[in-house]
Amino acid sequence: MKTAGLSGRVMDGDPRALARAISLAEDNAPRAMELLRELFPHTGKARVLGVTGPPGAGKSSLVDHLITHYRKAGHRVGVLAVDPSSAYSGGAILGDRVRMQRHAGDDGVFIRSMATRGHLGGLARASNDAIDLLDAAGFDPVLVETVGVGQDEIEVVKTADVVVVVLVPGMGDDIQAIKAGILEIADLFVINKADREGADRLHADLDYMLSLGSYEERPRPGVLRTIAIRDEGVEQLREELDRFLEREHGQRIERRRERSLARLLAVLTERLMARAMERVLTEERLEQLVEAIADRRLDPYSAVDEIVEELEAR
Numbered sequence: 001m002k003t004a005g006l007s008g009r010v011m012d013g014d015p016r017a018l019a020r021a022i023s024l025a026e027d028n029a030p031r032a033m034e035l036l037r038e039l040f041p042h043t044g045k046a047r048v049l050g051v052t053g054p055p056g057a058g059k060s061s062l063v064d065h066l067i068t069h070y071r072k073a074g075h076r077v078g079v080l081a082v083d084p085s086s087a088y089s090g091g092a093i094l095g096d097r098v099r100m101q102r103h104a105g106d107d108g109v110f111i112r113s114m115a116t117r118g119h120l121g122g123l124a125r126a127s128n129d130a131i132d133l134l135d136a137a138g139f140d141p142v143l144v145e146t147v148g149v150g151q152d153e154i155e156v157v158k159t160a161d162v163v164v165v166v167l168v169p170g171m172g173d174d175i176q177a178i179k180a181g182i183l184e185i186a187d188l189f190v191i192n193k194a195d196r197e198g199a200d201r202l203h204a205d206l207d208y209m210l211s212l213g214s215y216e217e218r219p220r221p222g223v224l225r226t227i228a229i230r231d232e233g234v235e236q237l238r239e240e241l242d243r244f245l246e247r248e249h250g251q252r253i254e255r256r257r258e259r260s261l262a263r264l265l266a267v268l269t270e271r272l273m274a275r276a277m278e279r280v281l282t283e284e285r286l287e288q289l290v291e292a293i294a295d296r297r298l299d300p301y302s303a304v305d306e307i308v309e310e311l312e313a314r
């Protein structure tokens with residue numbers, strides 16, 4: 001049944017409506033808030049799969065083939081690439097949207113890239129909104145790709161239902177060199193580019209690292225090998241993901257609680273920041289405070305005291 005308005009069209013899976021809705025969410029437009037409020041009761045169904053790892057590890061290539069396998073299994077797949085430089089199937093970036101050539105024209109696949117800048121710390125908020133929109137539109141799973149370089153990007157995938165960390169052999173002196181914080185969030189490790197030298201060594205290093213951990217709260221991550229460009233090991237990865245989600249149902253509930261908390265705090269932070277900017281922190285004022293702090297005439301705590309007092313007085 002068709003419902004009028006944007007939310008109805010999103011729920012019908014209309015790609016143009018969905019694209020529009022995600023843009024509104026990205027801009028944190030008032031309309032987006034309304035939309036998400038309306039659609040929220042229809043969310044929570046999609047499995048959210050996070051894929052992260054160093055630049056160029058082959059994340060997009062893996063996602064590209066994962067889509068194909070999920071499609072074969074009859075799923076409608078949503079992809080959110082929080083990384084404007086992604087190159088799916090060698091496809092070019094069309095505006096702000098990355099379209100995988102081989103999936104173009106398949107209305108069971110929706111791919112969207114999201115710029116990492118311009119969210120004023122609201123990247124996680126914006127991505128979670130986009131995930132909800134894809135979820136409401138009936139996409140399941142929703143794959144979220146981020147480059148594991150910045151804290152914001154890690155924040156985005158951390159609370160996915162399952163997190164895949166993609167590594168590649170020959171990353172210099174190895175797992176020590178990997179950005180802190182990304183190894184810890186893995187539910188599953190993928191050694192991609194297993195056609196390259198050094199896969200055995202990386203595998204051994206990972207196994208050793210994992211043998212040192214304690215796994216009371218969460219299970220010990222498995223390690224899989226893939227050659228994304230030849231679609232080798234990708235179907236196994238999909239099976240492993242499904243198994244994880246089935247087996248770790250309790251984990252999933254816990255993860256969703258974490259995601260809910262993070263979202264609540266993110267929305268609150270963004271709202272309070274916006275309010276402060278609107279009512280107290282004119283650009284000029286901000287400039288003055290920054291100068292004062294830089295010159296050590298004012299400490300940041302006192303500056304914030306000032307701002308908060310003024311905000312509360314209003």
Ligand SMILES: Nc1nc2c(ncn2[C@@H]2O[C@H](COP(=O)(O)OP(=O)(O)OP(=O)(O)O)[C@@H](O)[C@H]2O)c(=O)[nH]1
Nearest residue numbers: 055056057058059060061086087192193227228229
């Ligand atoms: N030899 C080899 N090359 C691969 C493999 N998987 C991906 N590549 C190549 O590695 C390069 C990067 O692949 P992407 O899939 O764009 O990697 P990514 O992790 O998404 O990259 P960013 O999003 O830019 O961080 C491309 O040239 C791929 O063709 C693999 O298994 N073996």
Ligand SMILES: [Mg+2]
Nearest residue numbers: 059060086087
């Ligand atoms: Mg990519």
